[in-house]
Amino acid sequence: MRDRLMAVVGYDSAELLDIACVTTTLAMANRLGNPTRPYRVLLAAPGGGPIVCGSGLTLHSQQTLERLVGPLDTLIVSGGVSFEQAADDPRMVAHVRRLAGESRRVASVCTGAAVLAAAGLLDSRRATTHWRFASRLAARHPAVTVDSRPIYIRDGNVSTAAGITSALDLTLAFIEEDHGAELARQVARDLVIYLQRPGNQAQMSLFTAAPPPRDDLVRQLVDHIAGHPDGDLSTSALAARAGVTRRHLSRLFVQHLGLTAGQYVRRARVEAAAHLLVSTRLPMAGIGARCGFGSAESLRQAFTGHYGIPPSR
Template sequence: MNHNRPGAGPLTVTVLVFPGVRLLDVTGPIEVFTSANDLGGRYRVRIASEDGAAVITSAGTRISADVRVDDVREPYDVLVVPGGPEWETLLKDDALLEAVRRLHGLARCTASVCTGAFLLAGAGLLRGRRAVTHWRQSRQLAVRFPSVRVEPDAVFVRDGPMMTSAGVSAGIDLSLALVEEHWGARVARAVAKDMVVFMQRPGGQSQFSVRSQVPHSRQETLRRVLDAVAENPGAPHTLATMSRHAGLSVRHMSRLFDEEVGTTPARYVEQVRLEAAQVLLETGDDPLPVVARRTGFGSAESLRRAFVRHLGVTPGAFRSSFRTTGAGRATANSGEREEETEQDGQA
């Protein structure tokens, strides 16, 4: 769908709203499309609600609607389905799901933001398709809708005419991708610069997830092993060492991890070490080699490879992105940023 041609008319974007919708899920995409109008794109954005009335968002803010769902009768370009924190309740709203189906039937492209993916899935629109939602709800989406191929680390996913995006601000990433598709990279880049956001953010949403807790296990022996790894990730937790401490054979230990944790011992240990390193990078000033030794990676190079493999960013970039917003650091800490960059390069 390439509309980047002379004389092309404005593209119509319909944003569905409903009581309890998340505010930024709505305003983020709208801001992208309306900003594009000043920078080389042409969009007509309208807000639709079931009855055409205003709705109260989850933030308590009132949003007015431009049109009733039933009054949308002509084909148009993009449908945006936002989410809301009470997505489980929304899935029981048959009228809302029917509104999603009706608007989708007239749209050339249907896109969801955050938990809006549940509404698309509940409406039967994601069967057999790849999709993403907020990292907190990825597992629920996969369990409730097993025909949906959930990609938990993606920021946004396109599968045919369907697009889904991850948590909240990822709706901006998705909308920028649509602007690029419609009007070209130059316009999308201008919008991203105007909004002071990444045109394509580094890494996936794994880097935003909370620290994983020690998995629950029915096996007391395995629980003790999992606890020991979590409490001291820097210790030498090889399969042989863990098996010996538990009084189990290597084969038995591997089978327990597969059955109870759903991964291998080596992968579990690496994940715990990765999360421990994230905490140190966010909260401390230790150089990367020290962080690597304290968390069991041994060297800054091993730490760097693990970060790039799992999170899509280097340790130095992670520290710069997540320790602070940067307010008040402009000149005083420029040397610190240079040091982190140099360390990362050496890693």
């Protein structure tokens, strides 16, 4: 049987991790699984020249994008700090569109979604990208339903992964589809990934939060909330701790965080629960108790309201 030809598209200032997360994961699947149809990975670039990544390191491409022809198993477009220039390059976009028509699967990593969108490959589809750039993608391409919450989305034969290392999760999903769940798990273990995350898991805002508030009092309370999610975090208790009135406390939280104290506490507890769900084997009731929820059911309701999926997912 012939190899599975996986073409990764890079360009100047592409993100090295966007590329390496894909290529390393596929190479490890070949080593661990010895599949009957191994992956053959090609890094293609416009003009076939070297790719100076955003980190300053240089990768040598293996194929000229303009001369690459199908059939391809999978076409994967990487992101990078110059993604808008890539998406505005008519030749780059035209060749991606051409190759997509010769590929079984098409995918993007991070801001590479902008190139797929410019090629019209995301029209009338759900897609994701790095949370920082989701609103920009949605504004430029109204025909695309942009959802910044999942770590990756698969809509038909087109997949989009969110920020950078979510490429690991999407590539593992491809390996599971191609060669079964056991090989995907073996690769995840060798990559020292503690969990093979489902695509509909949210880009946890616990890890993508805004900088700490500038106000010293609010920052101290935020630190206290993060360290004591199972404590008494009522507005009255927090106001007493800060030595201010409940009304003044709420005003400070809205001013510096855009949420009331009660809303912030609820969000912090849900995010703490999400972290425990993906990093421990604690039962739901135990997670709920550690995060200040009275029961597993109250955790389920809060989690579903915040992330749009139940914690069991």
